[in-house]
Amino acid sequence: MVKLDKSDLKWSAAAIDFEGCIGINKFKRYDGYGQEYRYKVVVAVSMTTFQCLLKLWKMWGGHLYTHDTKKPNHRKVYGWSLQGSAAIKFLKSIYPYIVEKKDQTDLIVKNSEYLCWKKGRRYTDELLFIRNQLWQQLKDLHHKTILSQEFDSHMEQIKVQRLNGNPSQEVKIKSELQGNLQSQPEVVDRSVNRIAELIK
Numbered sequence: 001m002v003k004l005d006k007s008d009l010k011w012s013a014a015a016i017d018f019e020g021c022i023g024i025n026k027f028k029r030y031d032g033y034g035q036e037y038r039y040k041v042v043v044a045v046s047m048t049t050f051q052c053l054l055k056l057w058k059m060w061g062g063h064l065y066t067h068d069t070k071k072p073n074h075r076k077v078y079g080w081s082l083q084g085s086a087a088i089k090f091l092k093s094i095y096p097y098i099v100e101k102k103d104q105t106d107l108i109v110k111n112s113e114y115l116c117w118k119k120g121r122r123y124t125d126e127l128l129f130i131r132n133q134l135w136q137q138l139k140d141l142h143h144k145t146i147l148s149q150e151f152d153s154h155m156e157q158i159k160v161q162r163l164n165g166n167p168s169q170e171v172k173i174k175s176e177l178q179g180n181l182q183s184q185p186e187v188v189d190r191s192v193n194r195i196a197e198l199i200k
Contacts, residue, residue, distance in 0.1 A: 004059055004093075012090075013097035015056060020045040022091070022104045023142070024115070024135045025083075039131040041088050041108055041115050044081040053080040060090055088112045104141050107134065 025040045057064050057080055067077040082090050091105050098105045114130045
């Protein structure tokens, strides 16, 4: 890896914010000692261009790969990823500069002691329970991010409909949006003020 400065850390954080994914992989791997599931932190970025991913790889190491596209008219997708302790170290490094995925990064960084692999470490029931809880919390945060992006998309549609003078379609979009928010209360704290301005 190359020596990194503040601008490199900011650039890496932006790559994660806009094109990246932060997760905890849960997978079965029976080791003969009673442990059925393993948990591994994963950071990944996918793009249709390769140069940015190559830059990430040169700075942080990890893995480069390609996604096979089933549809011939789709462009090839490239990917970069870090796993385990390397992913946790990466998130700690960019933590001061991450914005969009701050909650997800915060969860990993503040609980890294439970997620790092340590040689000779005994996987107690308590540790496995904590890891499973962190895995579920990160899934919930990811779902909240998707709903927030859906909210932003609906807001843009409403603006377009207003400009085009189509009130019936605008009312339909508002109705769908309100239904989504009511069924997902965790998103309301972020969006209630914005939607109130638009549906007066």
